[in-house]
Amino acid sequence: DGDVYKYYADGEWKNSSSGKSVAIINPTTRKTQYKVQACTQEEVNKVMDSAKTAQKSWAKTPLWKRAELLHKAAAILKEHKAPIAECLVKEIAKPAKDAVTEVVRSGDLVSYTAEEGVRILGEGKFLVSDSFPGNQRTKYCLSSKIPLGVILAIPPFNYPVNLAVSKIAPALIAGNSLVLKPPTQGAVSALHMVHCFHLAGFPKGLISCVTGKGSEIGDFLTMHPGVNCISFTGGDTGIAISKKAGMIPLQMELGGKDACIVLEDADLDLVAANIIKGGFSYSGQRCTAVKVILVMESVADVLVEKVKEKVAKLTVGAPEDDCDITPVVSESSANFIEGLVKDAKEKGAKFCQEYKRDGNLIWPLLLDNVRPDMRIAWEEPFGPVLPVIRINSVEEGIHHCNASNFGLQGCVFTKDVNKAILISDAMETGTVQINSAPARGPDHFPFQGLKDSGIGSQGVTNSINMMTKMKTTVINLP
Numbered sequence: 311d312g313d314v315y316k317y318y319a320d321g322e323w324k325n326s327s328s329g330k331s332v333a334i335i336n337p338t339t340r341k342t343q344y345k346v347q348a349c350t351q352e353e354v355n356k357v358m359d360s361a362k363t364a365q366k367s368w369a370k371t372p373l374w375k376r377a378e379l380l381h382k383a384a385a386i387l388k389e390h391k392a393p394i395a396e397c398l399v400k401e402i403a404k405p406a407k408d409a410v411t412e413v414v415r416s417g418d419l420v421s422y423t424a425e426e427g428v429r430i431l432g433e434g435k436f437l438v439s440d441s442f443p444g445n446q447r448t449k450y451c452l453s454s455k456i457p458l459g460v461i462l463a464i465p466p467f468n469y470p471v472n473l474a475v476s477k478i479a480p481a482l483i484a485g486n487s488l489v490l491k492p493p494t495q496g497a498v499s500a501l502h503m504v505h506c507f508h509l510a511g512f513p514k515g516l517i518s519c520v521t522g523k524g525s526e527i528g529d530f531l532t533m534h535p536g537v538n539c540i541s542f543t544g545g546d547t548g549i550a551i552s553k554k555a556g557m558i559p560l561q562m563e564l565g566g567k568d569a570c571i572v573l574e575d576a577d578l579d580l581v582a583a584n585i586i587k588g589g590f591s592y593s594g595q596r597c598t599a600v601k602v603i604l605v606m607e608s609v610a611d612v613l614v615e616k617v618k619e620k621v622a623k624l625t626v627g628a629p630e631d632d633c634d635i636t637p638v639v640s641e642s643s644a645n646f647i648e649g650l651v652k653d654a655k656e657k658g659a660k661f662c663q664e665y666k667r668d669g670n671l672i673w674p675l676l677l678d679n680v681r682p683d684m685r686i687a688w689e690e691p692f693g694p695v696l697p698v699i700r701i702n703s704v705e706e707g708i709h710h711c712n713a714s715n716f717g718l719q720g721c722v723f724t725k726d727v728n729k730a731i732l733i734s735d736a737m738e739t740g741t742v743q744i745n746s747a748p749a750r751g752p753d754h755f756p757f758q759g760l761k762d763s764g765i766g767s768q769g770v771t772n773s774i775n776m777m778t779k780m781k782t783t784v785i786n787l788p
């Protein structure tokens with residue numbers, strides 16, 4: 311009971327001097343599963359100091375050596391997929407198989423980033439002056455990419471391992487040091503992942519992981535003068551961070567209300583399969599989940615029936631049993647989802663299944679005939695509840711999609727590829743998928759949100775570039 315996971319600083323596992331801990335509640339049992347250290351601001355200061363020192367010599371470490379260490383960490387991570395996945399199951403109720411997939415995907419991401427890094431960072435630019443009017447060929451300009459310094463990484467609960475390494479690997483290959491603040495639900499999975507980097511033998515202080523209460527160290531971290539870049543994935547907190555952060559680059563991904571536009575000529579079996587995968591995997595707790603279906607009235611009855619049949623087959627229960635639908639991350643999250651469901655009920659949505667909840671477990675629910683005056687038409691439930699809005703024209707669908715404050719991804723289903731491209735152009739989202747559900751991966755694809763969905767672009771290449779600056783030397787010839 312007294313066991314509290316240590317935090318990681320200066321290449322060592324440490325107890326916080328606060329003597330306090332933060333409890334991690336298992337979403338399934340709703341009992342305390344683990345405890346982590348509640349780090350103090352003083353400890354954050356120390357971590358920042360050593361991150362700064364470690365970064366100076368890391369930046370001078372040859373690129374191929376940095377890559378070698380990352381490949382080593384990736385292999386160790388994959389070797390330890392079972393114990394890390396077990397933590398994901400207990401901390402965030404991720405279905406057992408998906409938990410393993412998250413760790414394997416993370417190992418692949420680290421390796422890919424190492425390879426991509428040696429290529430793109432191994433290349434610079436050479437310019438001569440006489441291409442600009444009025445100049446002779448007397449200036450040679452050499453440019454290359456240099457690291458930013460200390461990167462602060464804040465991943466969300468739904469991918470505490472994968473969305474941590476998607477920040478750690480590009481930061482390190484580019485010659486930065488990294489401070490990780492994991493989400494409370496998912497902190498122990500993240501600490502295990504960090505241990506794999508520890509085993510790989512990175513220099514002391516280059517990577518650290520501080521755990522604790524957002525109220526105590528959250529703002530302190532994001533406003534810390536030692537931080538040179540913040541990479542954040544999560545909810546509204548990101549908007550608050552962006553207002554407080556100083557003059558540093560920000561990379562943010564902040565949720566979405568991904569629309570699925572279904573045209574009359576769509577392959578409805580394909581659509582139904584993608585709605586199930588897109589809307590209900592990890593119980594809808596993905597920023598890229600399908601969060602509203604906008605279907606042409608003439609095919610709506612058939613589509614809703616097909617989705618209903620598939621919803622009936624989803625297994626509901628414990629993540630250990632690898633059920634499709636598992637408890638949502640917290641009681642407050644379940645209460646929030648229930649609020650959206652009640653609002654839809656009062657305003658006359660048609661329930662395709664009975665609403666059922668047991669603790670944090672919410673049964674999958676499809677709501678038909680949703681109208682724009684219902685909260686569920688606009689808000690993201692981050693749970694297994696999916697609204698269907700019937701539309702009479704494609705323009706109506708595009709209008710609904712673009713009226714959202716979010717703009718992460720969207721998808722359109724039609725056999726007419728010309729129409730699909732025009733719709734994609736009209737949708738104000740960072741990505742549009744044609745004939746498939748939204749998704750971030752493959753992880754080297756660019757990934758970005760418009761409007762309240764984010765700042766900057768992710769994906770392996772973009773993240774490496776974002777965590778660097780151009781440095782130029784000009785040789786002036788006599």
Ligand code: G3H
Nearest residue numbers: 468596597598749750751
């Ligand atoms: O939750 C946000 C993630 O970036 C979504 O990733 O599309 O691989 O589930 P995913």
